[in-house]
Amino acid sequence: MTDTTGFDWRSFLLRWSEEWADSLADGETRSQDDEAARQARWLGFPAASQERITAMEERLGRRMPASYREFLAVSDGWRHAGGFVWLLAGTEDARWHNDASGLGEMFEEYLDEDAGPEERREADLWRRGLQLDAESDATYVLMDPEDVGEDGEWAVYTWASWRAEPPERHANFLEFMRDMHREFHSLRANRRDGEPAFANATTRELDALMDEARLEALRGDWERAAKGLDEAKAYGRPRAAGLGDQLRRLLGQTYMVYFDGLVTDPRYAPELLPPLVAEHAAHSYRDDSTLPFHLRGADDDLMALAYATLEQVRNGTYRYTAAGPFGEAVDAARELARWGDTDGAWRTLLRALPLWEPLGPDHLAPLAWVADPLLGPLLTPERGRELLSTPRGGQSGEAPGVSAGLDPGGMAWLAEPDPGNNRTSYRFVLVEGVEPEELPGRLADADGAALNAPMTFWEARRASLRDRREFSSYDDRALMAVGRAGTGWSFAFDGDPAPFAGQRFVSPAVAASAGTRAVVVWSGLRTGHREPYFHLSVARDGAEEYAFTYVGGEIQKAGEIPGPLDPSRFFGAWQGASDAERALLEAVAGEFGASLPRHAIVNGRLHTFASRSWTRPPRDGEAYMVIRVGG
Template sequence: MMRFDWRPFLERWSVEWADAYDPERDGHRGGEECAAARWLGRQAADTAGIAAAETRLGVALPPSLRSFLAVTDGWHNAGTFVWRLAGCADLEWCGDPHGMREIWLDGTGDDADEDLVRMAGTWSRSLQLAVESDMVDVLLDPGDVDARGEWAVYTWAPWRASPPERHPSFRHFMEDMYRQFHAMASDRPGFSNDTTRVLDERVEGARLAALRGEYEAAREALCDAVAFGRPRASRLRDQIDALCGTATGAEAGGSLADPYIAHEAVPLSCRAQPPYGMHREESLTQQYAEADRPAVAETLRAIEEGTFRYRAEGVFGAAVQTARALARRAEPEAAWRALAASVHAWTPRSADHIAPVGLLADPYLGPVLTPERGRLLLSTPRGPGATGPAPQPLGAAPADGLGWLADESRHGFRIVLIADVELSEVPRLLGVDDTTAVQPALTVGEAWQAQPGGEPWEARTVVRFGAAGEGWVFAHCGRGTDATQERFHSPAVQASRGTRAVTVTYEPQGGTGGTDDTATFHLSYAEKGEPRFGVTSRGDSRKATGVIPAALAPVALFRGRTVPEGLRGALDSIASYFGVTVSQEAVCHGRLDGVETRSWLREPAPGEGWAYWTRT
């Protein structure tokens, strides 16, 4: 096993610390003497001193600590919050003087898991390395030993409000404290040395690698620079992580004079959740200069209302507009292909901009950029002078049809299909009246939670709509209506004015809290405002009207099948017969425009009773 050479590492740390020494920040920790000596350590411990400490403690110290003590018998300013580490004479068993074991296990009774019990015992079995600190324990744990005989080090402070942080060995702990020193000193004027210069060169190399599409190698280099607190590194890494789906990319604060802040970071910060208990607008805008706050607030409102639009320049900017229109039509695969074909032509807004992360804040395009597609985008050479192929789609375009609705039918669904109309006609054909307003960029959950108006006897709903293949549009809601009700009224009749329309509904429990045997399925078809045929199935009961095509007859749809099989088979048959397809990705994961429909129940006739219930 190669022994770590402590001397050059500790000397470099000491010199860099002394050069960054600030009496107001560091003087109260014996810093003046350390700065003058340009050495944070002490005299080396001899072999006899180390052996005496081991005899006193009754254990052999782990290798990296023994070799450290042979260079310096203790250490000052290990990071920012540990002011003095123990030498041979100061090493003591912690002994859990503050009852941390009981605090960690309080209230768990016999339910505490093995990991929690082990963690709670860390204080009672470990050596305490922190002699002076800002309420920080540095615990060398003989109960966590690796194959090399190294003991793990755990650091814990009550003001962190988090579990102890594990370092695999004493050497790892010291290297982490060296990074912490750099991170905390990075904002000091003139803080520059050989370490920072090497790291900054790596950051620039990572930026160029990311633009070449080598994002994984770039991220690895950036993570190391982030740990050292190097400027630029966090912004560059966060762009990669945002498109990979592992971070938000939010970077609250800064000046809107920086185009990256204004057009990329602010929208992403507006999209992120505010700290718990904080007012969203206030918690965000207070991080910006007074003059910038109105613009930030306006972006936040656009994000919340679903009206924010990401914009870019040139060829890629045109592709963004095309892709948004396609995503809004419920064609996410086509939207992605439009973006992918032009990613190479994207241009950065500033020197530290490596990808169009602001797309994630666009209500229509954000859902299109899945982590898989984000990684494909990152792997594409882009920016001025970029060369290389466009990212390939993730396999063949999905053949959605309608059968997938059977997999999303736990709460039922309603879907209306209308032929030969533009999407803009959907509010007129299905809405409460001809002036029904479009609700932009709704998720399936937001449409579900919407509270439609109307009379108590009505069954209005909010549907989201989009394209359903060549010549068709759809309107979908992820909850069903029991079509066996006497007053059920298919919206296909009014929606078919001047064209053709189809209604399909599924209610898994028939509205009565029963089992799958009481599930209700309904299909109806209308032309030019007149009903042509319909079929309603509930359990073994079938009701049909009009002349039903053989391919859609109840027997053909459900014979010899379980309810789930019958539902999928019926949906596949409808999709095939009418030539329609609805994107599962768009409906389940995208944002689509919505509209409040007319009631799916007709008005009660004179003397006709009715009942209603409210959803909570």
Template sequence: MDWRPWLTRWSEEWIGCTAPDELDPDVVRDGWLGFAPASPEAVAAAEERLGTGLPPSYREFLLTTDGWRDAGCFVSRMSDTSTLDWVRDLEPYWQDWEEPDDEEGDAEGGPISRGLLISLEADAGILFLDPGDVDESGEWAAYSLFSWLAEPPTRFPSFIALMESLYAEFHEMRRPEGATRDSWEAQVEEARRHALAGDIDAAEPVLAKAEDFGLSRATVLRAQILLLIGRTYEAEQLLGRLLHPSFTPDGFFADPLFAEEFLPLLFAEHARSSSPGHNSILQSALIGDPPELQLIIAEHQARLRRGAARATYGNPEFDDLVHAALERHATDPDALWRAVGEALPRWRPRSTDHIAPVALLTHPVLADTLTPERGRALLSQPRGDHR
């Protein structure tokens, strides 16, 4: 990691999306969330006091900036060489979060008990490094732990990976403009094209990473892939997220992708999973009475009550072939999916971010017989405007 350029960009983006009166005057003056570099002597003194050498990436970080402000949105200050110390000595109550299995066979306990505390001020949480979990490069595993998450500590393979996660968290929550966001938007568009060309293995990891940076378009695209390859629980979590007012992309509810593909699927999920004590995705989304979503749901319900036209699975050329396949092969799953696969070259997206025929899953026979292998085979075919 070449720390200085990356941390400079982080500083510029943070300052650019924060009101001046919320920033430390030194940050405004210097354009820098960090501090002066630690001297090699200060790092060596900290290592001697701690009784151990520091992992390479963290050591270089301190030699770039002796501490850091605003690491993500919940850590306002990171430790410097003078404040570094062990969790067990500075904030021993966090050891109560230790998992029993972590303590077995280790005289120093688990990751928290033996951890090096690297956060100084945080919102009911800590960041720490684990000297008992070292890779071949000498990097220590890194952890974040926040009590309000009510979850075990989150492990990262290194200090660099932890910082990258905190940077992504900042982007997800604050959505600063600039080169980073521009780059991710370009990568999401490239992933969309890969997906339409049949290369979902290239598209899906990029979209997952873009989601970490708060790009809701990546969530729209990735949900479609996950639905067809059988990762239904993950996909439904993404759909629920897209219905949240703080995350819903502009114009999403008016997009035919939502009205004609996702919404019928959500109604099917509601019929399947709603029960006393358990909300469907739609029921959860309606908490708080979001007016735009209420209206589009009411319109869909009205069409269902009127016995509106038959369900559609896409553009007319593809839709007719799917209906014909259902009429001929409803009791023969293999023949049915061969026919759907043969029809796929006729499929066209309903809108720009439509990359997969997820409406197929609204038909119970198609949904019951869609294996992850069949879904992957469909997505591996070039389709739509993949050129």
């Protein structure tokens, strides 16, 4: 709540008047009265006496709030309150609106039966509000006697039809006038050729505030920096939006983030263009007509760089690079993320962040990495705050504590419902002592032994189906994402398997275990409309050691199963699918010391390949269906 008592109205209004007068070129005033105000360097009027204020209150039947009374005692009205209210009412012109505009009736027509109290109060504002706009560009200013703060101040609402937005609320008359002063500044900040330079005490104070905010941001005090930059942005100071957008982007606030005033500067374009075009690519659906608008002022070379970067982002080939030791950490982090260790990748970046070097004084943090297909998924709002809280760019400060990773470890997270509740079944292979890039050679046919570029699972799924022309009911080749499964293990994971094949299923554990050990898990305990099932098989040196399959309430076993994995421990006293699934996954993780990286599998991009079929070929007399699409 703003303290409106004791505010120095005269100094505030004098400064505003002088800034307005100095901002005008000769002949720019709208009227003779405006020209007289420019010559006098005063936008106001003579002060209202206490008698005039009292007479106004008797006429209106209400005592006015303190901030408006104190204003009138300095100036009985005001010219050019912002850019669209040309004359603000004084004691003679203030009047109850009484829906003279008919807007109350219009707003009520838009209310439905579910409208809440705030919406109904907004519609009724036009009948009860005190109108303060005397002359304007279709802009209304109403002070609401029923929206009263603890200090007795009335809220002020502004509305213009051409803005197509709900009425904007200002806490009191003082805040309204401050907002109009900001609006005046923001409209005058970008000067055209031939106009007087817009420099005054307020702009100098704001530019000093921005300079300090830049240093605060680099020291890790991003919250204080954001407040200073937001204040400067409200006044339209050049580069304030571009500076603040750097903080907002790392906090996950991508809407209306354009790095205005900085992205077209060749010094900063390598860092600011990639996140801008990545956001554009995510929402443009190949319509690139808006991109030049957000790059106003860019020369031909910069536009060419923007389109080239956009193509890389869309193709998944954009690669973030940085100079010096931080750049080395970027390369190391990408390699970790490539195989699923997103927590390790994030820690690698963060440890090197104090060594990061900005491209210039208006560069507050590394940003282009968010467009990198492997590094971008590392970012969360919490991690953005952690990055922004870390001193960097040669500045010192208190570093934040290390935050918890996003991966819980183990495998039990697979038993938790995902946000869309879509993951009801999955299967994976663990292979001990081999690197992830070796898995296709163990699990795929010769023609499918190459890894695809890192993609999200659904991107990989679309790509795998794009040129496929034949589908067989006996062919169950899995699209597997690969990575490291903790110390000493690699994984191949399929998050959207075909229905469990029953008697036709052939565990890939045997083929994968040549010279080592392999584990296969296939879970469908939460499939809903089908019988729940769970399979575990373990092989060593090309031979199966043990296995069990639970399906239809029955357990089939083979070999000597270790006690911790004995299926009777989980299915003997059935407690529900999710309980059994969690317990089984915890037992598997404990037995083999392996884990699956949740964040990489669910949100990241991993290499994929198509495995050989998980079902045996059809036997004589077994019918199956083949569907061919196209030629």
